[in-house]
Amino acid sequence: MFDLLIKNAKIFDGEVFLAEGLSVGTQGPKIVYIGKLKEQAKRVIDAEGLVLSPGFIDIHSHSEFTVLSNPSSDSKIKQGVTTEITANCGSGPWPVEGAAGERIKERVASLGLELGWDSLGGYFDSVLKAGPAINIGALIGLGNVRGSVVGYENKVPGKEELGRMRALIDEGMKEGALGISSGLMYPPGVYAGTDEVISCAEAAGRFGGIYATHMRNESEGLVESVKEALKIGKEANIKVQISHLKTVGKSNWDKLEKVFSLIEQARKEGIDVTCDRYPYTASYTSLDIVLPHWMFEGGNTRELERLKDPVLREELGKCLEREKSESYWHGVKVLSVSTEENKELEGKSIMEIAGLRGRKAVDIFFDLLIRERLEVYAAFFNMSEENMFKIINKDYCMIGSDAASRKDSGKLAASKVHPRAYGTFPRAAGRFVRENRLTLEDALYKMTGQPSRKLKLKDRGFIRRGWEADLTLFDAAMLEDTASFEYSHRYPKGIKFVIVNGAVTVDNSEYTGVNGGTVVRSG
Secondary structure, three states: OEEEEEEOOEEEOOOOEOOOOOEEEEEOOEEEEEEOOOOOEEEEEEOOOOEEEEOEEEOOEOOOOHHHHOOOOHHHHOOOEEEEEEOOOOOOOOOOOHHHHHHHHHHHHHOOOOOOOOOHHHHHHHHHHHOOOOEEEEOEEHHHHHHHHOOOOOOOOOHHHHHHHHHHHHHHHHOOOOEEEEEOOOOOHHHOOHHHHHHHHHHHHOOOOEEEEEOOOOOOOHHHHHHHHHHHHHHHOOEEEEOOOOOOOHHHHHHHHHHHHHHHHHHHOOOOEEEEEOOOOEEEEEHHHHOOHHHHOOOHHHHHHHHHOHHHHHHHHHHHHHHOOHHHHHOEEEEEOOOHHHHHHOOOEHHHHHHHHOOOHHHHHHHHHHHOOOOOEEEEEOOOHHHHHHHHOOOOEEEOOOEOOOOOOOHHHOOOOOOHHHHHHHHHHHHHHHOOOOOHHHHHHOOOHHHHHHHOOOOOOOOOOOOEOOEEEEOOOOOEOOOOOOOOOOOOEOEEEEEEOOEEEEEOOEEOOOOOOOEOOOO
16 A cells, blocks of 8 residues: 555656646655556545646755754755755865864854764754755755865965865765865855866766866856856866856846857756756845955955945945946845844945935945845846746756745745745746746756756656655646745745655645654765
């Protein structure tokens, strides 16, 4: 007898829709039956009118810490996500040595937790102990690796330092990492030269891992950054995943065709390069990303000292006034601050705040960074919708949220967030399909079978006998994202059931409290 039998659904198996009239049966954590027999089961779900898909795989996630503070991962599980790949953009839970380790301790403490691991395997043990609702896989953040060994200085690592960095990558890959990630726009990754990244990527490539990169530049230097990513993939002999591919700034929108040409030529030459994208035209990151890279050198303390230097501030302010127009600051919306005195500013653009306070935009920018001790996050509205759809429709593009898991109450709902945290997957498979921007088959493949193949997941991402019972059952006609920048903590509609390793975790759109998640390791 099956534990669960799902009948009468329209079944997408991770690549194609199957013939009608099939049922899927599970026992324990496994899919054990796909066929027409009407076997008995402890529970039968009549899914007439619904679509059954493999659970969605979020290939670009930042939930490495929030899964510990909120194991239910509400904003992801209610989207139909059953597996997240964390530690993207060069940061993550490990390594925890040196300056990077201090930053991780601060991040963990901000969520009311203690750092309870000194290895990637130890982090995985912490995840399992928390009892997650979804499966967690992790990359190794090269920013953490560099920060642990070199710190946040703008310097080339010595031979011994580079050897230590490679040794850390070896250690993490042996403990189950799925690859490495870089954040070449952020400190300390911004100081890493191409040869350094190649050396680190080569270490991961020997284990079959991927190289996921937040490229060095996504605006004026976009084309050069794509070339760098492809060079790293070729010389390190590693699979490349370009994170959240985009063209930032109207003056750079016309560079997309050149980017496509570079990627597609590389694929013809045998470089395994793919990308991911969230289905929105605004990014979300720390407000200080607007600053020139030299401001970051030495870490947060030195950055704040420079911001408070009146002479330097005046010079930098003049530069920003020349480079950034009023329309630019209108497109920078503050979503999260750390102090109560500035909570009223959340949801407002820098120009709106400047008007309210009777100050120039650049002064508001500096004041916020200083007062909030750099803990300010903003949405940047600077992308082309047309380009977004062109990117998402490429057969080498997957869907990724670029978001940590959240909840609509408590600490994780204390500030506004990008709506992609709650709406990425329903938006792509719901709204975009109804608008004829994507076919349902393509949308589902980009969030199930395709990331499974890229990551070489052996038993997730497809509906197959003997594979793990990670399943999402939804109403395609009702599937809709409801979160917005104004009301960001809103769950989507249309996700009816989510099963993780055989555990029914979402039942008739409600979280059951039955968590079946585990850790996904390489190998």
